[in-house]
Amino acid sequence: MRTYQVTQREGELLGPIDWSYDFSSYFDGYCVSDAAKRDMLFELVESLWHLERASLKSQRLEVLTGFGGDYWHELLAIGMYDGWPWWKPVPSICVYRVLGPEWHQLPRISAWRAKP
Numbered sequence: 459m460r461t462y463q464v465t466q467r468e469g470e471l472l473g474p475i476d477w478s479y480d481f482s483s484y485f486d487g488y489c490v491s492d493a494a495k496r497d498m499l500f501e502l503v504e505s506l507w508h509l510e511r512a513s514l515k516s517q518r519l520e521v522l523t524g525f526g527g528d529y530w531h532e533l534l535a536i537g538m539y540d541g542w543p544w545w546k547p548v549p550s551i552c553v554y555r556v557l558g559p560e561w562h563q564l565p566r567i568s569a570w571r572a573k574p
Contacts, residue, residue, distance in 0.1 A: 469541015469561065475510055475549045476538050484564050505567040506549055510536050518573035521553060524566035532573060534559055 481503055485495040512519055513536050520530040531553035539550035539561050548563040 467542070467545060469539055469545075471535055471552075472538045472540055472547050474514075474537050475506060476547065479538075479547075479549055481549070481564070502564060502566070505570065506536070506551075509533065509551065509567070509570055512570075512572075520571055520573050521551065521565075521567050522569040523553070523562065524568060530571070531555060533570070539563065 519533040521533050535552040538547040540547045550561050550563045551565050552559050552561050
């Protein structure tokens with residue numbers, strides 16, 4: 459008889475976005491100018507701020523992101539998520555995709571709207 463233990467990691471939503479998070483550290487590895495990094499940082503934080511505010515008002519939202527082509531995805535959750543790939547709390551959104559819910563950390567959000 460064999461006995462063994464398996465460790466399985468599962469990310470979880472830890473609460474609303476922690477606005478003291480160092481968002482700029484995400485762009486450290488980008489090969490662009492500092493001005494471009496600042497622009498991307500501003501867009502990211504602004505999008506997350508608006509989405510979180512609308513979500514807190516219980517609005518149903520859809521987002522158009524850089525990971526889904528030209529498709530709108532229903533926003534299921536927004537906040538600090540500690541799942542793959544970092545396994546530490548990172549500002550994230552959860553959207554509904556073809557195979558079910560997917561978490562995306564520090565997403566590039568092209569646009570968002572109230573769900574019709």
